Amino acid sequence: MMTVNQRRVTKPVYVGGVKVGGDADVTVQSMTKTDTRDVKATVRQIHELEEAGCEIIRSAVPDMEAAQAMAEIKKQISIPLIADIHFHYQLALECAAGGVDCLRLNPGNLRNEDQVREVVASAKERNIPIRIGVNFGSLPPVGGIGRTRGFSRHMDLVNRLPKAGEAQSGDYSVVDHMVATALWEISLLEQQDFEQIKISMKAFDVPTTVEAYRRLSEMVPYPLHLGITEAGTAKSGSIRTAVGLGVLLYEGIGDTIRVSLSDDSVEEVIAGYEILKSLNLRDKGAVMVACPSCGRADVDIRKLANDVDALLRGTDRNVKVAVMGCEVNGPGEAKDADVGIAAGAGRAIIFRKGEKVRVVPEAEMLTALMEEIEKTPSKA
Ligand code: SF4
Structure with missing residues (x-):
């Protein structure tokens, strides 16, 4: 780093x-x-x-x-x-x-x-x-x-x-x-x-x-x-x-x-x-990476990113979390993240370092993401 x-x-x-x-x-x-x-x-x-x-x-x-x-x-x-x-x-x-x-x-x-x-x-x-x-x-x-x-x-x-x-x-x-x-x-x-x-x-x-x-x-x-x-x-x-x-x-x-x-x-x-x-000067809770969204997005990324941001305020794990708008490019673009979510049509992929670990219905995606975050060892 x-x-x-x-x-x-x-x-x-x-x-x-x-x-x-x-x-x-x-x-x-x-x-x-x-x-x-x-x-x-x-x-x-x-x-x-x-x-x-x-x-x-x-x-x-x-x-x-x-x-x-x-x-x-x-x-x-x-x-x-x-x-x-x-x-x-x-x-x-x-x-x-x-x-x-x-x-x-x-x-x-x-x-x-x-x-x-x-x-x-x-x-x-x-x-x-x-x-x-x-x-x-x-x-x-x-x-x-x-x-x-x-x-x-x-x-x-x-x-x-x-x-x-x-x-x-x-x-x-x-x-x-x-x-x-x-x-x-x-x-x-x-x-x-x-x-x-x-x-x-x-x-x-x-x-x-x-x-x-x-x-x-x-x-x-x-x-x-x-x-x-x-x-x-x-x-x-x-x-x-x-x-x-x-x-x-x-x-x-x-x-x-x-x-x-x-x-x-x-x-x-x-x-x-x-x-x-x-600036990598402190580790304090999660760092969120979120895609800016584009024509390939399968979800309202603005709402999803804000929902995840609010949830991350409740965790003190020093992990990098990605919120991506599509399954096609999301996991690859965020392969640096410890845990990520890539939305699809009515479902979401949960991934770790770019590799798929779960596929869940859209209604369960936030819960599933938080479960995976809690399983992730904190860096500090
Ligand atoms: Fe567009 Fe998908 Fe990249 Fe988000 S992850 S910017 S939706 S290509």
């Missing part, structure tokens, strides 16, 4: 019990969409996400009531919990004290260095990492982050960036500013000998995002959380994210991912694993 380019070796951090970076698998995370103050609803959603394979969960903390709710949520879930903090450092302190496993800080709107230092001290005391979440839509003003650049351990690289005052020249791009923003906050954390850092560099524009991650990955050893921000609906957002993250992951960049969708968070997790499975 082909693999992606050598993964970039990063300095791992632990988010709760989940290792991010180093030699760890690329993890899949998501974010709750409930009101965090509603502990019951948030915990229920986290349990659903965990069931879908979510390995790390993040929740927004808009106010002190939400920050206090995080402590209660943490007690009722088993996957690591990240507090998503904007603007108010006190919320980060409250969440850290409440036992969250990681803090996400936005350097665009939490810029008071003394406040950041206080948060870092709290994270250090509790041995939890901080994600520096740079976001295209909420970058700090140019010139608002220059003061501490001189302390960065990556000074040689920082020096290559245009100075803040040069921004007006037109040479200082958005990517430059995203990178500079990340380096500014990294330097703040490093000043306190805090290295449990991971970083994200999200934008809606895919080339901007790819370039920002590429640049930063050459500069610092910390794990990278990949994502395309405000990507869109399940359909368009998954494609946009897959294109951006696919480029980076193929280059060996990225240690944990989140697919941001205007949809159920479970769809984010499913899309995340599909991206990783496409």
